[in-house]
Amino acid sequence: MSEEKRKLIIDTDTASDDAVAIIMALREPSVEVLALTVVNGNIPLKLATRNCLIAVEQAGTYTPPVYVGHDRPLMREAVTAEACHGQDGLGDVGYPDPKLTTEKEHAVDAIIRILEENPAGTIELVTLGPLTNIAAAFMRAPETMKKLKQIIIMGGQLYQPGNWSVTSEFNIFVDAEACDVVLRGGVPFLISPVELCYGDCGFDPQERAEIAALSPTGKFAIDCNRAVVEFVKTRYGRNNLQLADPSAMGVALWPDIRKEVTECFIAVELGGKYCYGQMIFDYKNHLKLPANGAVCLSIDVPLYKKRLKEILK
Numbered sequence: 001m002s003e004e005k006r007k008l009i010i011d012t013d014t015a016s017d018d019a020v021a022i023i024m025a026l027r028e029p030s031v032e033v034l035a036l037t038v039v040n041g042n043i044p045l046k047l048a049t050r051n052c053l054i055a056v057e058q059a060g061t062y063t064p065p066v067y068v069g070h071d072r073p074l075m076r077e078a079v080t081a082e083a084c085h086g087q088d089g090l091g092d093v094g095y096p097d098p099k100l101t102t103e104k105e106h107a108v109d110a111i112i113r114i115l116e117e118n119p120a121g122t123i124e125l126v127t128l129g130p131l132t133n134i135a136a137a138f139m140r141a142p143e144t145m146k147k148l149k150q151i152i153i154m155g156g157q158l159y160q161p162g163n164w165s166v167t168s169e170f171n172i173f174v175d176a177e178a179c180d181v182v183l184r185g186g187v188p189f190l191i192s193p194v195e196l197c198y199g200d201c202g203f204d205p206q207e208r209a210e211i212a213a214l215s216p217t218g219k220f221a222i223d224c225n226r227a228v229v230e231f232v233k234t235r236y237g238r239n240n241l242q243l244a245d246p247s248a249m250g251v252a253l254w255p256d257i258r259k260e261v262t263e264c265f266i267a268v269e270l271g272g273k274y275c276y277g278q279m280i281f282d283y284k285n286h287l288k289l290p291a292n293g294a295v296c297l298s299i300d301v302p303l304y305k306k307r308l309k310e311i312l313k
């Protein structure tokens, strides 16, 4: 008998690295993506939605429904990151409009409905953007959201300074209140922090050329991230493509790449003058508080890259 596939919902603010992560999920045979939900984040909602549809087409496998969600954070003005992903969020390569279209139902309604229609503990959620849609679903239907098996969250920074403010990672910085709601929602969660795409997890020019030569999809994955390459060069002086969402999707899809995972007290800073959106991972247990979630501290980089290359072939 064939093993049952894991069922995923993916929430995404689709820019260039989200696009690669979506392709990974849609090509991974052990999972079925039930729905993609789009949120404001890296780029405005309309562009993120367009890019999500483009990513689904690029995957070339099947076409889960795409639902449009919130166009701004819960309590703040929208923050976007065109400087990192290009004006269109896909490196301004000029990809044609997608043929696929979105569903009419709102993303938050869709998440709640899908959970209501399925047995508890059978659906996992992977988040690649700010947590606005997910927090809205928790506020509207907290008991239904508890039917989720787990949430895998790309967000937060472990050791290094933030990538968007002095202390904070972009997805969490954009809507820290939403992050707080999700962390306190009572669903097991695993965080994939931004450091999992730094250093040798990044792709140097030779690796980028190798991936681009694999297939048209490999070429898409590299080309659409060309603005990220320039951003990293300008900001950090390194010729290294750092892909946060694919690392997180790797953590979600391939549990065997998780090298060190620790359960600990995890929270997000909502106040303060300089630290809004900073995540706290108390893996040394300074606070003597009970663990409320898990964080992946490191991954098996060669295995992750091998899998990524296989899936982009």
Ligand code: BDR
Residues within 6 Å of the ligand: 015, 017, 018, 042, 081, 084, 128, 129, 154, 163, 169, 170, 171, 194, 244, 245
């Ligand atoms: C996050 O922000 C964006 O640049 C990426 O899509 C990722 O979700 C990394 O901080």
Ligand code: CA
Residues within 6 Å of the ligand: 012, 013, 014, 015, 017, 018, 041, 042, 128, 129, 245
């Ligand atoms: Ca993202």
